[in-house]
Amino acid sequence: MQVLPGGTATFLLLFGLLLGAFAVRSALRLNGVLRLIRHGEHAEGRCADRRTVDRGPGAERSYVTEYVFAFRTRDGREVEFTDHAPGPFGFAVGTPVRVSYDPSDPAKHATVAGPGAWGPVVMPAVFAVVLGVFAAGLLLGFAGMRGWI
Template sequence: MDVLPGGTATFLLLFGLFLGAFAVRSAIRLLRVVRLVRRGERVEGRCSRRRVIDRGSGKENRYRTEYVFAFRAADGREVEFTDHAPGPFGFEVGAPVRVSYDPADPARLATVAGPGSWGPILMPTVFTLVLGLFSLGLLTGFVAMRF
């Protein structure tokens, strides 16, 4: 008895589309960060604090470290934001960083990607490529089974 109508072909299609959606999401994140690095306003910022997030019991990696960065925008506002995967070793609290941000929405569109901190570009690139290749392979398998 097959769990899904169509059996293996349906599984390949659904899982390929699922992984493809995550690849597209990572690609959008990558494009946003690259656009900020190339065209955003640049200011000196700092790592304002490091906090540990408890993701609940039963998780393999229960605790996750999150870095909060702060900078002063061109309009004088003090802005704080978190960035994904700042680098392999993280930042010390108070460490200076170069921030690239969009003046239209600095709290939502800011990154520390750039010289000395390529994590926010490297991680989405890896996810986009790996998930995209797996998705492409699964969808190719689906096409090969159906036709």
């Protein structure tokens, strides 16, 4: 019994496109972080809080550690934000960090990526490359099954 019309070829196409979408999403995240590092405003900040968040029942890892960072913009606004994967060992509360942010919306577009915290750069890069390679392989397999290559 075939679940998908076209069988394996359709599966390769759909799964390749899904992985490709996640690779593009990771690449866009990486681009945003790199743009903030290069062209954003920089400020001294600190790790304001380290909290454990319950992801709910059924999750493989039901708890995840979330880091909240705080900084003051040039115009004096106090901003708090969370960042993805700040580093392999995390930060202690009160640790000073360098924050790169977009002055037009610092609460939404800020990162601690940079010296001492390359996690927000490394993780999206790894996901983009690995998922991109798998997606390309699946799509090449699809093209091969269709006789296009």
